[in-house]
Amino acid sequence: MSEVVVCQTFGGLPWTPQYVEEINKEVCLGCGRCVKLCVQECLGLESFEDDEGTERYVAKIVNKDQCVGCRSCGKICVRHAYSFKAKLA
Numbered sequence: 001m002s003e004v005v006v007c008q009t010f011g012g013l014p015w016t017p018q019y020v021e022e023i024n025k026e027v028c029l030g031c032g033r034c035v036k037l038c039v040q041e042c043l044g045l046e047s048f049e050d051d052e053g054t055e056r057y058v059a060k061i062v063n064k065d066q067c068v069g070c071r072s073c074g075k076i077c078v079r080h081a082y083s084f085k086a087k088l089a
Contacts, residue, residue: 002088017069018084023059027081030057034073034082040066043073 009015020042035043044062047055059073059081074082 004086005089016086018071019067019069019087020061020064020071020073020082021085022083023061024081024083025058027079028058028077029079030059031078032057032059033076033078034059037072037076040068042067 004016007015007017030045032045035045040063042061042063044060045057046060047057050056069084069087071082071084074080074084
């Protein structure tokens with residue numbers, strides 16, 4: 001049976017990383033706050049044309065393997081477009 005990966009904080013307290021699993025593109029505003037915040041460069045923006053022909057942007061996971069599970073992207077997201085998942089050992 002697999003167990004959830006548990007790390008430690010600097011002070012030695014247990015901490016379970018929650019890795020970015022998905023971004024709800026229906027909810028995302030494409031503001032880019034999460035992209036600027038992610039020091040691991042896991043995120044990017046992709047453009048698309050909406051039904052009215054206007055160019056819009058949404059956040060996109062571009063390098064999931066770099067994610068450290070800090071959840072900062074989800075915390076800064078005003079629309080709560082992020083979902084996270086713990087990793088099994």
